[in-house]
Amino acid sequence: MAPPQVTDMVGRPHGHTLPAPAAKTILITAPAKPAVYAIEVENLEVFYGKQRAVHGVNLRVRRNQVTAFIGPSGCGKTTILRCLNRMNDLIRHCQVRGSIKIHGADVYSRRTDVMELRKRIGMVFQKANPFPRSIFENVAYPLRIHGVRGKHVLAEKVEQALRAAGLWDEVKDRLHVSGVALSGGQQQRLCIARALAADPEVLLMDEPCSALDPIATKGIEALINQLCQTITIVIVTHNMHQAVRVAHQTAFFYMGSLIESGPTDKIFNTPDHPQTLAYITGQFG
DSSP states (O other), X not given: OOOOOOOEEXXXXXXXXXXXXXXXXXXXXXXXXXXXXXXXXXEEEEEETTEEEEEEEEEEEETTSEEEEEOSTTSSHHHHHHHTTTGGGGSTTEEEEEEEEETTEETTOTTBOHHHHHHHEEEEOSSOOOOSSBHXXXXXXXXXXXXXXXXXXXXXXXXXXXXXXXXXXXXXXOTTSBGGGSOHHHHHHHHHHHHHHTOOSEEEEESTTTTSOHHHHHHHHHHHXXXXXXXXEEEEOSOHHHHHHHOSEEEEEETTEEEEEEEHHHHHHSOXXXXXXXXXXXXOO
């Protein structure tokens, strides 16, 4: 079998000169006839310098479903998640090999507009990171950087995003208040609203409830169950119960490799691989 094609490399040494890039094209748009799979990963390998962190991962993520990435710390879950919208481009000496397609478009093509890509593939991080500005401006930020200027348009889209994140009724009378003044669960929903304001087709969530109490976690999980009706969601979680509650599909990773993936009920009830069984039954992790 031919080795996987090198599709992108980041962390190049200073002074390295690249050929003039081809004209950028917005490639990440949903097809006219939606495909079964929103994300297709083939032969994915990730290196940090000479250290290989991800080993030949092949995975397909179903459209408008929630897919959970599970596995012990350091197994590559977050690295793979960050590959999906090229967040690893920001890490020096990180090399990505293989192929990732979103709705059939090559994420690592030189013709891909990375800013547009990250608009279409939103991300919510483990720790809520609201900007030190008003609730309104937190949600309006991605709209402004993509050229939305009309006052009434901004107001309408901010309200839509806050409603979609289940936060509107709690903050509608204090949109001028700083986002950092909200509770932890509200801050995370504010960050989700900020991602939703850009109207993404895919939402990546990296342990979004790890710092939240059970009540706030329940609210985020209910929101995930609602959002997946129109958005494809990939969530990294260490909480096995959470994966069972929210995910349609689950992928188990270990030591940088994909061990097993499939419907969540099968992964947790009748896994094919003994390592999967050992992990979900708490024998290691």
